[in-house]
Amino acid sequence: MNCNVLKTSLPAEKVHKTRYAPTPSGYLHLGNLYSFILTATIARNTSASILLRIDDMDRDRFRQEYLQNIFKTLRFFELPYQEGPKDEVDFLKYWSQQHRLDNYTKALDELRQKGLLYPCACTRTDLQKAGLLSGCARDCSTKLRLDDPGLNWRYRTPEQSQFLQLFTGETIAYDFPVSMKDFIVRKRDGTPAYQLCSVVDDTRFGVNLVVRGVDLLESSIAQVALSHSLDNNTYATAVHFHHPLLTDKAGYKLSKSEGAESLHTLIKSSSTPSQILTLLAQRCGINHLVSHWTDFTYSELTSIV
Numbered sequence: 001m002n003c004n005v006l007k008t009s010l011p012a013e014k015v016h017k018t019r020y021a022p023t024p025s026g027y028l029h030l031g032n033l034y035s036f037i038l039t040a041t042i043a044r045n046t047s048a049s050i051l052l053r054i055d056d057m058d059r060d061r062f063r064q065e066y067l068q069n070i071f072k073t074l075r076f077f078e079l080p081y082q083e084g085p086k087d088e089v090d091f092l093k094y095w096s097q098q099h100r101l102d103n104y105t106k107a108l109d110e111l112r113q114k115g116l117l118y119p120c121a122c123t124r125t126d127l128q129k130a131g132l133l134s135g136c137a138r139d140c141s142t143k144l145r146l147d148d149p150g151l152n153w154r155y156r157t158p159e160q161s162q163f164l165q166l167f168t169g170e171t172i173a174y175d176f177p178v179s180m181k182d183f184i185v186r187k188r189d190g191t192p193a194y195q196l197c198s199v200v201d202d203t204r205f206g207v208n209l210v211v212r213g214v215d216l217l218e219s220s221i222a223q224v225a226l227s228h229s230l231d232n233n234t235y236a237t238a239v240h241f242h243h244p245l246l247t248d249k250a251g252y253k254l255s256k257s258e259g260a261e262s263l264h265t266l267i268k269s270s271s272t273p274s275q276i277l278t279l280l281a282q283r284c285g286i287n288h289l290v291s292h293w294t295d296f297t298y299s300e301l302t303s304i305v
């Protein structure tokens with residue numbers, strides 16, 4: 001991806017709130033634990049507070065045991081947060097994204113009024129056949145209407161570069177990624193899509209430090225563009241930290257599953273927090289004993305390969 005470094009400053013002094021943003025769509029794995037620990041470490045170093053924001057808008061993949069797994073993991077490793085649900089009951093009662101549908105609808109209305117949305121009936125297969133990674137394959141906007149049933153709503157993404165402030169102090173201009181062209185903001189079933197919910201939520205809760213895997217860099221660029229299209233949305237001013245991805249022994253990206261490296265399996269098999277943290281340390285190339293997440297340092301966590 002093309003990008004230009006524009007300037008250097010010290011954004012670490014400006015951050016005050018970050019978040020863990022897990023999705024209850026599978027059991028968490030060592031990579032998720034790494035991301036949580038890095039977030040907690042950066043928060044500790046910058047005196048930022050942490051919000052627990054669980055993204056449960058995707059109800060097709062939601063399962064109660066995955067939700068429980070999130071709380072169990074945070075408790076098991078004593079990972080702190082100052083804001084958010086304290087348990088599953090509290091989450092479902094007060095913190096679920098289902099309670100914020102009005103916020104998402106308001107954002108969609110605003111985009112619609114600004115002429116930034118169009119309907120699309122294309123399936124993934126249609127896009128593949130047209131050789132597209134994202135966007136519309138059939139010029140749907142001229143033939144369909146937003147209020148027709150069963151259509152995705154696409155956001156007309158800008159052509160111009162997007163600026164991201166990075167935790168390292170740089171502000172970088174990224175070309176808009178082809179993979180995010182005209183990304184979907186409302187799904188066929190009428191529910192708001194992930195990128196829109198995330199941008200709306202981070203603004204609502206005042207998050208201004210986003211720590212996430214480098215695989216989500218293109219998502220961050222897309223979200224910054226979306227933020228600029230919404231009045232009073234602050235996501236575009238957030239500081240970003242895109243961390244390297246932990247891989248399995250064979251070098252492949254970890255996925256949410258019940259495999260040997262899922263935290264669900266590790267915790268269930270009576271491993272202690274220290275044993276699991278030591279396994280994580282080994283995977284990160286760290287060779288000293290760890291018995292608590294605070295035993296990891298920022299420089300160790302950010303220099304994994």
Ligand SMILES: [Zn+2]
Nearest residue numbers: 120122136140
């Ligand atoms: Zn289309």
